[in-house]
Amino acid sequence: MSVRTPAFLAICLVVAAVVFAVSIAVGNDYVFFAGYVVLQYVVLSTAWNILGGYCGYVNFGTAAFFAMGAYSTVAIYKFTTGDDAYLAIPVPIPVLMLFGGVVSGIVGFGMGYLTLRLRGAFFSIATLALAVVLETLVVNWDYVGGSRGAYIIRPEQIAPIGSYIRYLFLIMMLLAVAALAIARLIERSRLGFGFATIRDDELAAEASGVPTLRLKLIATTISGALMGMAGAPFPYYISYLQPDSTFALDYAVNSIAMPLIGGTTSWVGPLIGAVLLGTVQQIITVTISSAVNLLIVGCLLVFFVIVAPNGIVGLVHTYLQRKPDDFVGRRHVDAEAPGSVP
């Protein structure tokens, strides 16, 4: 199972191309609108898992990092488009994503620097409060619309791809592939092993010379930056951005529930969780209601953390381990679940 990273990337891109081709073949743009949300959750839950799953630090502020990305786009949009713009140059979305990533990464680093030296719970509480404060700032910042919200005019068409939503879908898909590749790369590098020591026993890691604070800061920064990048194209998707819905706790609960349901130890878990839960949510939102859909997410989250602590990936592993298959058996050794008390 040692596929090298370039090969992994190639496989991912092929899969992504197939998904894109199938979506076009369906011939209905709604597929892209729904698919965009699912892909956005793939990025968010993978990003959350880099800190939460690998290091064991719970971030409740996904919405804050996501919204930072979204609002940095709004700020740049106001700066570059419209009548009172300072620079009349339309900024392409990939550039906006980079910018959003940098902003959220810096915020993640700052938050981490202030709170990560203390026990984990303080970091979690601080992230929870961060969302409230950033929302206060945005509500009071008239330039990006304040509490009234901001309109972003989405172009109808874009040159080679056709409708704009397809373009957004494609960009989010590439970001998802990048996020998965980063997560997988971390998992297999020295960095990932360092993260795992923090998760398993931080005190022992510190005593053995693992630079825990530096590693945690790296994790927070990468995780925050990815969330910001996922948020940057969002104003173009939704076209009317409003603080209440952008800072909604839905993002936090989803990005925690998805990795925990899928399995937190490897990059596969968040992917499975996001695709599964994201798709189910899209169906429930359309057929029943969005409140019911959140209730289901909450119940699933509680059910999984109690009954299946290692998520779907963990369940599959235990199931496969019962069979005397040597190849399958060896695979688990390197993907041994965390927190399994001897």
Place this chain on the structure above:
Amino acid sequence: MIFSFDLLINAVVSGILIGGFYAAVTSGVSLAFGILDIVNIAHPAFIILGSYVAYIINTDLGLDPILTALLMTPLFYVLGAGIYQIYYVSFERRGQESLRGLAFFFGLLFITEVSLVLYFGVDYRYVNADYIGPTWHLGDVELPLRLLVPCVVSLVMIAALQLILTRTYIGRAIMAVAQDQLALRLMAVDPIRIKRIAFGISIATASLAGAFLIIIQPVEPSVGRQYIGRIFAICVLGGMGSLPGTVVAAMLIGIVESLTSTFYGPSWAPAVSFGFLLLTLAVRPAGLMGR
């Protein structure tokens, strides 16, 4: 802008009154998080539950909300003890409380909130009581009874809690469980039972805090979220598990918030508690009255 002494005094007084209410809201978390080390971020959801129980009984039977809440404390106690039992069996015993335990409480927060939304809708609900309308005047100082009554009852409740913790056998056992579980076990006390009792008490305070909340302001299911940051800021600032510290910190944050919303506008008030939280964590993590 002309600086008005009246305005300042009134802002400080209403800050103190609100602070008394914040102390009631936080006392449960001080017990659970400060003493038992259980990061119950679902506490605001239980407070909202308390508000809705007070609302239902007040509209159906016309009973006083605070009296209702007092009568409901045994029910909340049982709820808390039950939740602790699940938490202990599923997470604490397995040593997984840090990641999955947090996610568990986060899930509870969501389930409670969305269930309330589905059942009651997102309309604001309020209660009726004689003391909600009138205001006492002491010279230029205004004392709205709507704030004064919860503040006084809250201080009485916290004093009672403090007496229980320091003077009774169970209370001392609760303080001891925070320090050394093994020693407690050697004294033939079951630490799990003690923790269950303590967590039950912690949730029981949410019943009263919920009644105070719905007396002070109309309530809808997601109001609780605004209190998460505030509660933990007060708990940390007060020194994690010290009830007198909690009261002082709650009054301090109440005053600063009240001054902020009087002189800068109410839309800035939510940022205050977070500023305090970050400052405390960065400068003095032990809090004002930490041991």
